[in-house]
Amino acid sequence: MALSDRKKRILRAIVETYIATAEPVGSKAVAQLAGLDVSTATIRNEMADLTELGYLEQPHTSAGRIPSAAGYRLYVNELMDRQQLTIQETQRINDALNLKMEELDRCLDRASKVLSQISDYPVFTMAAAREKVTVKRFDLLMVEDNAFIAVVMTDTSVVKNKLIHIPGGLSDPQLQMLSAVLNSSFVGLSREEMGEALDKMETRTAPGAFDLIAMVVEFAMEVLADQGQQKFRTAGITHLLEHPEYRSLDKAKPLMAYLSEENDAPRLPATLDTSKNMNILIGPENVNDALKDTSVVMASYDIGDNMRGVIGVVGPTRMDYSKVTARLSYFADSLTRMFGKELPSPEESTEE
């Protein structure tokens, strides 16, 4: 059953004043703010109805009402205005992102810091992993007699290198041999496949040569593992402390511990609905226990090579959804514009 227009206006007024004040809202305040020309008694009746329907809650008999999770949900889905960003805000965001097209990682760090500052909530980012990453080619560079640099390039155009010391020294032809073996036998393999290939090779190769191969391949496996990993980053967790719901440390501590990765709970964007590009999880809708009284607003952005990233804002259920969604979606769009479609096929990729 759809709510009457008046009920909606009342609900909206309650949600918005509660977001602003963090205190239960009474009929009198609603009468003034909702812009309805009815008496407080009428409002009380409507509020009683809304409570009955599950959109409002009463902390105790003689207090005002606060929105329930369902109330927030309705607000977010139907009642909320799209807020506009100020010019200064867009400016700051652009500054943070256009930082000379740096590496993705650093750019994200900076971006999430700014987003946290303009929204007053903690922000997390997460670069989603690709399923299978492989090595595209190996290069070896001689450095003096007893060391060489191994350069590994993945099919995602990420290039990593490592300086490898050879106690016994190594000749140029040997190095070329090594390079040939690596490029013929280990290109195009996933991390697991590499491990298997290496095991097979062990039996039918001279020990000295095998050790060399193994050193490089193990490095390549590390690179692939690292690329496959999801990196969870946060910024601005202390903003939590500015909101009254986290004034009691019992509330703040677990959430902060979760955000600063001090416990090993599964990271949150697990429940991301990729079909929508803006996900809002309100309080109990969160699976993770640490987030039960918390809302999360997440957006995903494209970063080429069919990889997606997630950037999200965390706050109390009484979060300023309107403000946050506006800023977040501007952000995610900008990120997509930067790292996504703009650069075609084999992207420029920068080593960190």
Place this chain on the structure above:
Amino acid sequence: MALSDRKKRILRAIVETYIATAEPVGSKAVAQLAGLDVSTATIRNEMADLTELGYLEQPHTSAGRIPSAAGYRLYVNELMDRQQLTIQETQRINDALNLKMEELDRCLDRASKVLSQISDYPVFTMAAAREKVTVKRFDLLMVEDNAFIAVVMTDTSVVKNKLIHIPGGLSDPQLQMLSAVLNSSFVGLSREEMGEALDKMETRTAPGAFDLIAMVVEFAMEVLADQGQQKFRTAGITHLLEHPEYRSLDKAKPLMAYLSEENDAPRLPATLDTSKNMNILIGPENVNDALKDTSVVMASYDIGDNMRGVIGVVGPTRMDYSKVTARLSYFADSLTRMFGKELPSPEESTEE
């Protein structure tokens, strides 16, 4: 003037029980704990003396005493026992560090996390910068027609690389030419010198060729800048909230903001006395305002190439100095053992 033995025992008992309980210590408690066979009245007299001398403070007339900064200082310098680590603790530390000799950065992250967990305080690390870092050599690797990988190796044996796209494409001889120019004109220069050299070159080089050179040199300059930068990292800041002095958020917020680098105050190890390998700064001894009511215990460790790192623990002035120093020094020693002398001259250095 030196304190009598009895005064010292009393001071020590007060410091230690205050560290344990966070509550002012009265004469009765001291009488029991100091192991002196004198009455509380005598203790009271001695405590009055110690207060007079500035080692103790009285929150209000009818409360016990708490140590002053000078009191802690005396305790740290003369009275404190060296604590022993448990076997489990050394085990955990070793596990964290021996993580297969990974990159320094990751190793430090992990190490500081463990240190924070076993000490219950936040931990920061900082890799101190070298004054002048230069490029030792350039290598260029062709990738397909329109891109190449630039590999830059510094005199600190750090190797970084970047994939650079050339819209117009590039031939093999051109690449070799480029490599020759880079290696002859930009090796051994600091970041600033590179900038100057590049400026000079601009006038007397064909624009097309210059753009190519500039792309690589600018990347090299980024690398040097990054190497010269001090990287400040923290772990376990939420441990702060476990200590009663930070129960009030007004106290906790600025410190946490400082530690999570949300303000731009100068990072703290500026005041490191490198002659000692364990630095303790108690409350007001800290220069930085955010740390006025906070103590910092820092140790430095060697990481080869005459670079030093700093690892430190932050907590309330009522910090368990004995516990912290023991753990911290074990840590710093282990780090030095790992990254310092063990590997001689041109170290194996790992790209991140």
Place this chain on the structure above:
DNA sequence: TTTAGCACTCATATTCCTCGAGTGCTAAAG
């Protein structure tokens, strides 16, 4: 020099009370 005794101080906890915002219900008015 040490100690017992005692009056005094003062932060904290407890109790009790008041105040008032807000509610639900009822009955009258539209």
Place this chain on the structure above:
DNA sequence: CTTTAGCACTCGAGGAATATGAGTGCTAAA
């Protein structure tokens, strides 16, 4: 049937008054 004024009732927040007790400083005797 809806709206509104009126009113009694609820219940948390805040404040004053009071009790408690740990701890002190001082004095005088051992």
